[in-house]
Amino acid sequence: MATIQFNDVERTFRQGNRDVVALRGVNLQVGAREFVAIVGPSGCGKTTCMRMAAGLDQPTGGCVMVDSEVVTRPGPERAVVFQQFALFPWKTVWDNIGFGLHGLGIAAAERTKRIRQHIALMGLEGYEKAFPHQLSGGMQQRVAIARVYVLDPKVLLMDEPFGALDAQTRVVMQEELVRLTRRHPRTVLFITHAVEEAVYLADRVVVMTRRPGTVRDIIAIKPVREAEGWDALTRIEDVMEQPSFVQLRARIWKQLREPHDRGAH
C-alpha cells in the first residue's frame, strides 16, 4: 500500500526581487492506509506541501515520494480534493462521479457498478440525475469525495475540503468522512486550519511551525482513540467532550501559539 514521504523538503519562492523560504527541512512519512492531518499557522506552507505531493509544484530541495517514486507530475494514483468542489457544472451527479473512470479504460458494466456503489456509500441515492447547482454545499462535497474514492487512488490529498461549508454541514461531513475512512481506509494527507477536525479525523496530527514551515511535532491520535473507544461514539460532540480529546486538542493549540525555537522571530 501507498506511502507518502517528504524527505528534507525545501521550497523557496521568488517574490519580487527576494527569495522567500516557505518550507525548510520538512521530513514526514504517511504510512499505508494512514490518515495524517497537517495543522499550522496561516502561510506555514501546508498547501505547498499538498501541491508537491500532488505533483502540482516541485520542491527546490529534497524530494517528495509516493510509493518510493519521486513525484514529478500529477497522476491518477494521487487524487486531490480541494476546498472548492470543482465539479463539472454541466454534468449530473452520476456523470461527475463516473468521469474519471472513462480515462482508466474500465468496462461499462464495471463502471456502472462502481458508480452505484459510491453513490450509496456517500448517501447520494436519488440525486443521480441532479446537477451540482441543484445540490447544497455538503452534497457537492460528497460528490467530490465519491468522485475520487471511485477511482480507488493510492493516496488521497485533501486541502481544507470542508473549509467552505457552514458549521453544521461541516460536522456532518466530518462524521461521514470518519465513517468512510474507518470502513475503507486509504492513505490520506489532510490539511486543515481546524485543530478539532484534525484530532477527530486523523491517526496522526502534524503540527507545523511558522514560516519557514517545518514539522514541529507529530502527535499520535490513533492509540488514544482506540484505547478510549472514540469510534464507538457516533456523534462528533460526544468525542469532543472526552477528556482525552480535550487534552490532545489543548496540546496542539499550545504548540501552535507558543513560539518555536527554530521558527521564532
Ligand SMILES: Nc1ncnc2c1ncn2[C@@H]1O[C@H](COP(=O)(O)OP(=O)(O)OP(=O)(O)O)[C@@H](O)[C@H]1O
Ligand atoms: N506561487 C507562489 N509564489 C510566491 N509565494 C508563494 C507561492 N505559493 C505560496 N507562496 C508563499 O509560500 C508560503 C506558504 O504558502 P501556503 O499557501 O503553502 O501556506 P498555507 O499554510 O497553506 O497557508 P493558509 O493556511 O493561509 O492557506 C506563503 O508565505 C506564501 O505567500
